[in-house]
Every structure is written in structure tokens, then in C-alpha cells.
Amino acid sequence: MIGDILAGRVRPGTQVTIQGWLRTRRDSKAGLSFLHLHDGTCFKAIQVVAPSTLANYERDVLKLTAGCSLVVRGELVESQGKGQAVEVRAGSIELVGAVDDPDTYPIAAKQHSFEYLREVAHLRSRTNTFGAVARVRHCLAMAVHRYFHERGYYWIHTPIITASDCEGAGEMFRVSTLDLVNLPRDESGEIDYSRDFFGKSAYLTVSGQLNVETYCQALSRVYTFGPTFRAENSNTARHLAEFWMIEPEIAFADLTDNADLAEDFLKAIFRTVLDERADDMAFFAERIEKTAITRLEKFIDTRFERMEYAEAIDVLEKSGKSFEFPVSWGVDLQTEHERYLTEEHVKRPVVVLNYPKQIKPFYMRLNDDGRTVAAMDVLAPGIGEIIGGSQREERLDMLDGRIDEMNLDKDAYWWYRDLRRYGTVPHAGFGLGFERTVQYVTGMANIRDVIPFPRTPNNADF
């Protein structure tokens, strides 16, 4: 693999076979062509020197254009030119797949706009940027699993399809096999979902949290890591209709343990990326976001600020800033408020704790003051809210009180309530948007460019 060679794991003089896709070709009248070949195993492409004495030099090599797939056999040699330490002196070049109309190949050897590349998402993976994003994304995903595995957490596969609107976390996608042009109706003319596939309404999950809590109260430390769906009509650089979410849940734990976990976890996976994907991170720092590396290093080295919600409100009220949305105790923090807190006031990640109960979901634990719940948001400069979590309400009477207050159907949560009846324990957890994490690490401005095939309102191409 090209990654092994460019990492110095293959000695010059070795016969090698490399397989990949052509980036550029430059011909020299000295009787050779220079090919840059990439195979995605590392950031860089490798230079292949193709002498004109190759049997298919005239027929194939001189006609190679960006995107052609090749198998090159030859000797790894120290480069005579500047710009690379080693190169492959080709003994044979096999053209595996030609580009049949080079004029229309969408990925030219030049800079394309990300907006354009989204329209050719099936080929953008061949660019420097999207190769780097894919490798960093993988690295982060593996780092997540490794972090939890090494600390005794179990990965729980919570369902993709769910019959309950778990936490009221937004609009849901309906899952149905009913014939839309011939819907079954009941006596009152309503759609009869009892005749749908699951015998009732079903949806794509908006969170695995309620389900994973059941395993938390048996296996102690668990997490989910899977796709999540929100049918919100959100058109922003930080929202997707289909995204991946990481949700750890820890038993015998309170909000402080939760915040500690969030901080240690984020720092650990960021450290892993810096260690393992230095080549890609160098690219992001050079071409995408100047502070990509220094920002992560600073993130890792500084302790998160911790701030009570009430204190945050106080800070905002005394900031002298004129916010579009006025601030007072009881309101939810807007994007502009969160940005001020993390970017201007403390200038580093901040965990805001204990929010008013009326702006948070029913399952969050009511504090002794009776008006706040044990919720936390982790805010980071440049991205805003990256984590939202809470200590869960483990007392059945309190939970029922919250369910009633919010006019929810107690029966729908019968199994969730059972957990509070049979050996309940204090527990806590949080949700981390995986794509937002990839965005933060890479500095990519739009969330649609950190997932291979983004799904957003009006767009499910590819």
C-alpha cells in the first residue's frame, strides 16, 4: 500500500506493486512521464516514474488522465528530483480502468468548491479533502470505541425503528408499509395504523438514550454509537436529517461524573486523531482551518470551565452585549449566548450545568431547588453546543410528576418507568453528535462535507 511506502516501512530497492488512481501526469522529453498515484491509505500520492521504454508507453501511458485506475509494478528508488524522498520506477503499468471522456471527468486536478463537490459526491472521495475527512472520521470512530472498550463500557445496539416518540426530541420520520394511495381507515375515518407493519405507528429513532438506559441498569457502563434521524426542516451548516450519535450512559453516577466523562472522553479522542492522523491534520491546518491543530492541542491541555446556568445568565446580563434575544433566568441559551460564553468570556470549552426544568425534557433529574434539573451542555469555541446530557431522574414519583407536568402519556413509558421500580440507581449520560465532532476536529465549515452522503431537506441523492 502507498501508505506503507510513504511511511518509510519499505526499503528502497524493494520490488513493489501499487494500485490506485491517477491524480496528475507530467511528461518529460527526457523519455519519461511522472505519475502521481493515490490509493487513499495516506494523505499523499506517490510519484511513479514511467520510462518511455515501457511496452504500452505510447498506447496507454501518454493518454492517462486524472481518475484512471492503474496497477504499477516496479522498484522503489530514492528520488532524483526534489519534493519526495522515494518514488517508484515502473517496470510495468497496467491501465485497469480508463476515463472514457476526460473532458467531463468531474474531479480536475485543481481546487473545486465544496458546493460543487456535493453534486458529485460519488467521486469527491478521490479529492485530498474528502480522503482526509474519511480517514479522520474513521480514526475518530475507532477512537470512540477504543476509549469505551478500554474502560469497560459495552456498545449497545439500540433499535433504529421505534414505536415511541422517545424524548420528544423533534420531528420523526414515519416508517410504514401502508399503501399511501389506498390507506386503511377505521370507523371514524382516521388512518388505521393497527394494520401497518408493526401494528402501530413506527418511526426512525431520534435517540437511543431511553433504550440504552435499560442496559445501563444491568451492565453499568454502556454506550450507543449509531445513526439517528430527525425530520426537522433545518437548513444550516450543523444539521443533518441523518447523523451519527454517541450516547454513553453510566450507572451509580451523578452530573459531576457525567461532566468529568465528557471532558476526559473528548480530550482522549482528539489526542488520538493528533497522534494517528498527523498527515491529514497538517493538511486541514494548511488548507482548511489554520487553527485546526493548535485548537485541538489547546482543547486537550486546558481544563473545561464549569458554570452554573444561573451564573451563565448573570455573565450574559452583565456582558454589556446587546443580544438579539434578551437574557433572563428561565430562557434557553441561544446560539449567540453560547458563542459569547465559550468564545469571548472564558475562551475555552465550558460546561453549563443545571438548567431550568421547563426548558428541558422530562427525564432529567429534578434538583433539590425544585426549579432546575441536572442538565449539562458542553460548549466549545467555533462550534457551539457539542454535547448535551444530564443526570436522569431515577425516582419514580418525581419522574411521574414530570411526565404529568408535560402532559405525556405515562403508559407509553411503562418500561422506562419499570426501571425506576426495580432496583433503580442514579445514572447519567450524554449525547455527542459525531459529525459535529468531525467538523470540530477538521475545521470543515459545513456538516454536509464530513459525512459521505449527506441527507438534508430536499436532498437524498446518491
Place this chain on the structure above:
RNA sequence: UCCCCGAUAGCUCAAUUGGUAGAGCGAGCGGCUGUUAACCGCUAGGUUGCUGGUUCGAGUCCAGCUCGGGGAGCCA
């Protein structure tokens, strides 16, 4: 969903008060060179997003639509 901006060659963008639509890159051909986003010359490439309107004449002005971008809401 709301506010603002935009859509011109394969890509990135020009085009003066409404008057014959251009450049760079990419592509093709030729030249030059152990080349590095190579360089030099030539060539091809367009129903100016769609529909309608105003006008002698619309890339340019007006309306609607579609798509994209920035910001906001919802949130992760």
C-alpha cells in the same frame, strides 16, 4: 420555516447606463523540460438555472419557481 445573497463554458469567475458573451484552469493537438498545481503556442467548448413579462433589443430590468450559499430557529 424566516431574513439576506447568488445561479454565465467541464470547473472558478468577468461582461460599464439594457446594444455582437470573455479570461484562467481543465480537455485536445504541438513544443520544451527529472517533472512537482510545471511552462509556452494553437484549437474546441455557451438556448447565460426554469417559466413568463417589459423592451426595437435582456446575461443585465420585473414576477413566479427550482437549486445553492450566509445568518436565525429547531437541535446533536
